[in-house]
Amino acid sequence: VSTLVLGEHESGIVKQSSFSAVEAASRSIGEGNSISMLLAGSGASLQQAASHAASSHPSISQVLVADTDKLTHPLAEPWAELVHLVQHRGGYSHIIAASSSFGKNVLPRAAALLDVSPITDVIEISGSQLFVRPIYAGNALCTVRYNGVEPCMLTIRSTSFPVSLNSADSKSDAAPISQVDLSTFSEDSLGKSRYLKHTTQDTERPDLGSARVVVTGGRGLKSAENFKLIEKLAEKLGGAVGATRAAVDAGFVPNELQVGQTGKIVAPELYIAFGVSGAIQHLAGMRDSKVIVAINKDADAPIFQVADYGLVADLFEAIPELLEKLPSKN
Amino acid sequence: MKIMVAVKRVIDYAVKIRVKPDKTGVETSNVKMSMNPFCEIALEEALRIKEAGLASEVIAVSMGPTQCVDTLRTGLAMGADRAIHVDAPATLYPLSVAKILKALVDIEKPGLLILGKQAIDDDCNQTGQMVAGLLKWPQGTFASKVVLDKEKQVATVDREVDGGLETLCLDLPAVITTDLRLNQPRYATLPNIMKAKSKVIKKVTPDELNVEIKSDLELVQVTEPPKRKAGVIVSSVDELIDKLKNDAHVF
Numbered sequence: 001v002s003t004l005v006l007g008e009h010e011s012g013i014v015k016q017s018s019f020s021a022v023e024a025a026s027r028s029i030g031e032g033n034s035i036s037m038l039l040a041g042s043g044a045s046l047q048q049a050a051s052h053a054a055s056s057h058p059s060i061s062q063v064l065v066a067d068t069d070k071l072t073h074p075l076a077e078p079w080a081e082l083v084h085l086v087q088h089r090g091g092y093s094h095i096i097a098a099s100s101s102f103g104k105n106v107l108p109r110a111a112a113l114l115d116v117s118p119i120t121d122v123i124e125i126s127g128s129q130l131f132v133r134p135i136y137a138g139n140a141l142c143t144v145r146y147n148g149v150e151p152c153m154l155t156i157r158s159t160s161f162p163v164s165l166n167s168a169d170s171k172s173d174a175a176p177i178s179q180v181d182l183s184t185f186s187e188d189s190l191g192k193s194r195y196l197k198h199t200t201q202d203t204e205r206p207d208l209g210s211a212r213v214v215v216t217g218g219r220g221l222k223s224a225e226n227f228k229l230i231e232k233l234a235e236k237l238g239g240a241v242g243a244t245r246a247a248v249d250a251g252f253v254p255n256e257l258q259v260g261q262t263g264k265i266v267a268p269e270l271y272i273a274f275g276v277s278g279a280i281q282h283l284a285g286m287r288d289s290k291v292i293v294a295i296n297k298d299a300d301a302p303i304f305q306v307a308d309y310g311l312v313a314d315l316f317e318a319i320p321e322l323l324e325k326l327p328s329k330n
Numbered sequence: 331m332k333i334m335v336a337v338k339r340v341i342d343y344a345v346k347i348r349v350k351p352d353k354t355g356v357e358t359s360n361v362k363m364s365m366n367p368f369c370e371i372a373l374e375e376a377l378r379i380k381e382a383g384l385a386s387e388v389i390a391v392s393m394g395p396t397q398c399v400d401t402l403r404t405g406l407a408m409g410a411d412r413a414i415h416v417d418a419p420a421t422l423y424p425l426s427v428a429k430i431l432k433a434l435v436d437i438e439k440p441g442l443l444i445l446g447k448q449a450i451d452d453d454c455n456q457t458g459q460m461v462a463g464l465l466k467w468p469q470g471t472f473a474s475k476v477v478l479d480k481e482k483q484v485a486t487v488d489r490e491v492d493g494g495l496e497t498l499c500l501d502l503p504a505v506i507t508t509d510l511r512l513n514q515p516r517y518a519t520l521p522n523i524m525k526a527k528s529k530v531i532k533k534v535t536p537d538e539l540n541v542e543i544k545s546d547l548e549l550v551q552v553t554e555p556p557k558r559k560a561g562v563i564v565s566s567v568d569e570l571i572d573k574l575k576n577d578a579h580v581f
Contacts, residue, residue: 104471112425140553142452193499198493198497
């Protein structure tokens with residue numbers, strides 16, 4: 001068995017979710033699995049990311065680098081062609097990416113070019129061809145067996161495959177880095193999509209997907225102004241801010257903070273929900289949190305059925321009191 | 331320019347699903363079925379583009395057993411001009427769906443193919459990307475805003491990505507998959523429901539489209555997720571902090 005992991009990087013650093021994909025490959029797919037990480041982009045930050053990949057996870061045996069200005073932005077069209085090309089040279093048994101917006105965008109397209117059925121959002125690997133994934137917003141779990149030709153292609157939910165601390169940063173000798181020969185890179189569908197811009201909110205807070213504490217606000221917050229209370233509490237706890245679809249739709253916060261079936265999937269040690277009713281689509285995004293706290297005025301809110309600790313209270317009184325009494329993490 | 335929209339019949343989003351005791355799937359008999367909410371958004375977007383004078387015709391497509399015709403009627407009542415029902419087994423995996431869509435695109439030659447980003451039953455989030463790959467068309471997935479420029483034959487698409495919004499410019503023809511915030515789908519009015527009854531739904535089979543249904547996936551079992559054990563209701567912020575410190579040990 002051999003696995004190709006599609007790596008994502010930013011500012012010269014490989015994303016934690018890509019190491020989760022490595023973790024999934026090394027822990028579960030089989031003995032002697034040789035794991036290569038494929039990185040693409042252009043310029044110095046790509047080369048930095050390659051060194052980062054080569055030295056950061058003991059299971060990575062090779063780093064493949066595709067350096068071309070066609071891949072400066074992680075567009076699905078050139079990436080899918082790249083995966084196709086690298087698979088034809090390397091003959092991998094498995095191709096894995098994290099279920100990030102990048103992995104979800106690229107991997108199914110690449111699978112279509114290779115004429116195989118991908119398996120997305122895998123939360124458990126029970127054998128080299130046997131996978132568990134949530135369906136119906138996590139209200140059922142589906143076990144599927146892949147019977148097709150190689151490669152078997154997966155995206156994995158990174159919260160289900162955390163990178164163990166001792167496997168990160170403990171690499172004695174770096175994996176070899178080699179450049180992908182792009183002389184036969186198919187240009188069939190390239191140039192038909194162009195990257196224009198990326199807008200984001202710069203924030204000092206930790207990333208929602210990997211934060212230890214997540215503080216979430218729902219419709220009960222009533223306004224963008226009031227949502228600052230959630231931000232204050234998150235800052236005090238050194239946590240990230242999340243939101244329900246209702247809060248995002250009402251314009252309190254940007255879409256990237258949405259937790260749920262179609263937003264971010266989080267599994268922090270502590271999840272605190274304020275003014276969140278607990279729609280199944282929201283629960284789908286946070287039900288794997290270790291400890292769930294819900295604070296809501298409505299004692300019948302469904303969120304209380306999944307909460308370890310519930311408090312029926314007005315959040316506008318509870319948050320200031322928590323701000324005053326909770327120990328600071330900073 | 332024609333727009334093709336794929337619509338899927340799924341268990342209604344408000345239904346609490348039940349896993350069958352024999353673990354072969356979830357209970358679908360006597361359960362309310364509806365158009366997948368993301369597909370409604372896809373159809374709404376196509377209708378708005380047509381109403382803005384940028385498209386001539388909206389074609390709704392669905393595949394699966396006979397009951398898919400109901401979903402197509404809903405689409406026609408919302409405003410689609412005609413519909414195609416691909417008569418196929420209920421369990422089609424996205425690769426087969428993508429191949430069938432490609433075959434239909436080769437016949438109808440639309441300038442845009444719009445799909446929901448995922449179906450709320452299998453939560454796969456694959457079909458749009460796969461058909462775009464098969465067609466070698468550019469893709470704008472998870473779209474929250476679409477602006478068409480008829481003269482330049484391009485679509486500018488805002489995409490909801492992990493770190494915010496990404497804007498892409500796609501040459502037409504293109505595939506777009508819709509996210510929740512793209513639009514608010516309309517309800518079908520009674521006169522339009524009546525009118526839809528006389529609109530044409532053409533039936534084809536995968537065989538007639540020369541698509542071989544490949545099944546490289548086998549469903550082994552469907553189970554209930556582990557239940558969280560019941561929690562406790564605390565009476566004050568002080569008690570909550572005490573529990574978090576001394577029982578849960580998170581501080």
